[in-house]
Amino acid sequence: MSGRLVIAIDGPSAAGKGTLARRLAAHFCLPHLDTGLLYRAVGVKADRLGLPPEEVAAGLQLADLLAPDLRTDVAGQLASKVAVLPQVRDNLLNFQKKFASQKSGAVLDGRDVGTVICPDAPVKFFVTASAEARADRRYQELRGRGVDTIRPRVLAEMAERDRRDSERAAAPLMAAPDAFLLDTSDMDADAAFAAALAFIARKGFRSSGP
């Protein structure tokens, strides 16, 4: 290995960055932070308690991250709305930076990891896919979980969230200039993982495992 391995993974919703992040974290034995979960927890708690999101972000507790309804699309929309607020982002910044600075190295995925949270990460990915491919995946996932929805609604809600995440002034979704672009439109999770491993190896990092 050459130095501390920090892997920053950004991209729009349902592009496959969460799956890739979990697999890379397991492969390299690194702690993983899904930064979207922080915004989901803030959005859901602020909405439930009628509190200012900035205040919720400032006092976010570990227990808030374990709330049962954080993975829903409603939570995703709430997260995207509170994520435009600069003070919310500021209040979550230190925790994320601290996580990334652990001695062990780390994997973080989100929207601004490579640009704002860890601009010096030695390995950055921008994981994307066509809107059609992402909507298909999300639709299948929701149907698999027994959620009653229709594909056009999934596509419209995803487009709305992507637009808000990309057009906001504070830390918008964008690829870091030194990120490796991984378009997963025609790739399954195994192919994306293999491509990511090959890039990481080119950067001089190898798994210490078998």
Ligand code: DC
């Ligand atoms: O990755 P996710 O779908 O769980 O993220 C939910 C929302 O949180 C996303 O639409 C925008 C916001 N988010 C953000 O602004 N910055 C991050 N680093 C992660 C998520």
